Amino acid sequence: MRLQCEVEVLSRHLPVLGLKSRGKGVRAVVSLCQPPRRSELQPGAGAEPGSRACLLVSTRKDKQGTRYELKENVEQLFMKFVDEGKATIRLKEPPVDICLSKANSGSLKSFLSALRLAHRGCDVSIPLSTPTPVKTSEFEKFKTKMVITSKKDYPLSTNFPYSLEHLQASHCRLARLDMRILCLKNLRKLDLSHNCIKKLPATVGDLTHLRELSLSDNLLESFPVSLCQSTLQKSLQSLDLSKNKLKALPVQFCQLRELTHLNLNDNELIQFPFKIGQLTNLRFLAAARNKLTILPCSFKTLSLEYLDLFRNTFEKPGVLPIIKLQVPLTLLESSARAVLSNRVPYGPHIIPFHLCGDLDTAKTCVCGRFCLESFIQGTTTINLHSVAHTVVLVDNMDRMEAPIIAYFCSLTCYVNFSDMLK
Structure with missing residues (x-):
């Protein structure tokens, strides 16, 4: 039984001696073997049941491999990350930890199950191979x-x-x-x-x-x-x-x-996702030769190194704002603003699913507050150098500006910030 993976063999004596491990695994073939008895060391003879199983770790530099006894010699198995193809076999003698990684998770689970049986001295249901040198072709598969x-x-x-x-x-x-x-x-x-x-x-x-x-x-x-x-x-x-x-x-x-x-x-593309500003790690954004007409309000919160919006169909900012104010505010609007402003956790396990969708699509006012269905919408322009260090021209007219949506949560905000729309 063989397992292809990366292996790092760590001696537990190193920390005592003040030494550190290399910290990097090497490509290897790990085999669960059963050495033949002397009476059967003949051509074509296989391993005899009842002989001790061992672990053989072979690498490209050492195709003969290093052999480790298994019967009553496994101190502990660390299998927390076995689904990620990782495990550690801790042996008693010699005092080493054999760290396996980048293995097929299914094959690794089967391998460890067989290894546990070998440690207990039980018969392993899976046929075990004899310890033979690993061929170069085995490593090429890795x-x-x-x-x-x-x-x-x-x-x-x-x-x-x-x-x-x-x-x-x-x-x-x-x-x-x-x-x-x-x-x-x-x-x-x-x-x-x-x-x-x-x-x-x-x-x-x-x-x-x-x-x-x-x-x-x-x-x-x-x-x-x-x-x-x-x-x-x-x-x-x-x-x-x-x-x-x-x-x-x-x-x-x-x-x-x-x-x-x-x-x-x-x-x-006709538009970006209106919450694109949440991509706080974004540094490179290219969206040239699309059909973008306007940028979402949250676009101005991006911090980019490179931006390319060349040859999009950007429209001129509208003169008249779109007014959707509700006076007085509905209970839904007031509640939504309170939840978002106070960063109250929410989810479909707490409130109805459709309300989660409403909160996810809430708009941000220029003052920093939130609004759901009661707002004034206007358009203005943004200098793209305010969000990116390197900017590709928007068109062949040497323009560095693009239209962007602006929201106002109340008439007061609209009056105070109306200069933005000029």
């Missing part, structure tokens, strides 16, 4: 990067190496996302650009370590809300959706708060 740039090179009959961290499958004419890709739990970078993908499955959110996702030059018409509410909220840092057919992004898109790079060039 790939972390794969680049496919044509349809003929795309694997159809074989699976992707589960250890992949970077996968590029471009120009392969993929019409949908290959479900085998969604089993690659170690993926950190996924490039599916230049394909024909029209829809993303919600299970993309199960790639818990995904940091970079490129879907440039596909046929996407929408971005799923489910992905915005998945584990991608904590991991995704770079997203390329350029050259698609996106007309809008959901409000929940702004929950991807770890995003630093966002490319939306060459789509059909």
